[in-house]
Amino acid sequence: MISEQAWADAELIWDFHQMHHQPRPCSVAVGLGSHDLGVADTTVDLYRRGMAPLIVFTGATSPTTRARMPRGEAVHYRERALELGVPPEDVLVEPNARNTGENIRLTRALLEGAGRPIESVLLISKPYEERRAYATARKLWPEVEVICASTSMTFTQYVDSIGDPKLVIDMLIGALQRLTLYPAQGFLIAMAVPKAVTEASARLLAQGFTSRLVDAQAP
Template sequence: MPPITDADRDAARTLWDFNLLNQRARPVSAAVALGGCDIGVATAVAELHRARLFSTVVFTGGVTEATQGRFPRGEAVHFREAALALGVPDEAILLEAHATNTGQNIAFARQVLEGAGERVDSVLLVCTPYMQRRAYATCRRQWPEVEVLCASQKLSFDEYAEAQDDETDFVAMMVGDTQRVMEYPSRGFAIEQEVPGPVRDAFKQLCGRGYNAWFLRD
């Protein structure tokens, strides 16, 4: 892949702005912290718990091909430990350590909450910023009975990109998430969402530049 350019970053910002829902967080029945590559999810959980937006959080995510090098004992296990170190009490945490995709994250977390006797009519999905739209659409399909909100660390595109070990891989991941927003409804995995023309143009531009490492594998 060629070095990232300013034009690539401009297109990536368009995808970032599209995938970040900017919903106002409020108290909910429970939170679900989605596994992935970004341990910052645990930081966001700690901040939201301190704000008393929920009393129970499920960390969900097993060992996956994408994260096994970084989180060899499973995403949820590592995220839980990070949250404990940041002051989230152990009694507030439930663990789901088997999910390997977002649909399973939602479905398995729901089972854990129901098994713990939690009555849930609203849920806060805590995830990486650029995953918000996909997580929301997946939850609306998997768990339509609940009101869904999304939250992440409050970072700008530039702040997030600067913190990454590999900026090009981060952009490729965001391209992959955007592809899933567009493709998953037809596969029954998520609800349909409008994708504006400028977002589709930015997506095509980045695809043409080779940011396709995280594309769907049929």
Template sequence: MTAQDITDEHRRDAQILWDFHLLGHEPRNTEVAVVLGSFDLGAARHAATLYHQGRFPLIVFTGATNDYTINVFPQGEAVAFHAAALAAGVPESAMMIEDKATNSGANIMLSRQLLGQAGIVPTSVTLIAMPFMERRAFATCRAQWPEVKVVCASQPIAFPEYLASFTDQRHILCDMVGDLQRIIEYPKYGYMIEQVVPEEVHAALKRLIVAGYDSVLPKP
């Protein structure tokens, strides 16, 4: 399946998932930002923007690689994100790198450990991720780091523009499907807090899975 095979119906269903994944949190100042690694440098650049706005004094970039991002950032996601933020004017002294995490739970736990080793125990955190990873990041943090107050943020961009900015558009839809399936399944394992998923969102998810956007679904 190529980008040309993404039908208008698929795009409409993907928009439903996109709208659900976004939390719409109002920006507020926090003690630290944790930026979850991925294939999307937009998260790092948005972190730099918020840093320059004075939203937080310190940024932790977290992420190793996976089967997909190793081809995009062979040096690691956190390292690539750190470089992008440095290029955007964030000083080295305001950044930390956690380069071992390979999933969102590890992103949170290892970032927390890294901060603790530096004597930093924040009570408030800004989580920054890809737009469609906001809800997953929030649910994971609430389960793994329940004592902190969390606000989520992502690059402010509409779904059609976001999708058009990538060559591998099919992977974007597959990732959105995979993230939603994790939101549904992972609370029973304690990885995330449980959240209500509207029937309209469930229906769109099922249609996209049937249409073949299933390559990033969690493995049984």
């Protein structure tokens, strides 16, 4: 059972992870691969709304997606987009990325190789990955403007969709840890974390929401 305080702390961190950008037309929409096909659906919705003339889906497989998406995250995302009526020529696939940094670097290389000039990127991720995706893109693709987007849903709705409150809170804490650790490793830009968010994270860590943490000493 998740306590009322823990739930409130998780909601605070959930809100912090989102950039609260207003979508606007960009050069390309980039959907970051994951277990969540909702990322593909949201990317297609933004494409249909005229927010980007071109879609790139990026992602290989991971231990959490290999069984569900054996052909790779980006390939399954593209298949979903075609099912939803997006013309094949408007959907590119980057099938090799295995982390957020590779998502950005390899997508950038793909578009440069295709001769597509990019001034702005509409970056679509899971809701709790927006801020880290933004910080990664600003570090690795600094010359473009980055607008973040995700499926519009509350923390409660997301928990209901996953069916495991502890796992979701663990993922929120893991994403926050990476946001604070990775700037020193050159993976993303540093972003200020409000004191209230840090305190909420400390309370949740003390309660054992730790399964998605990385080794702070790892390179």
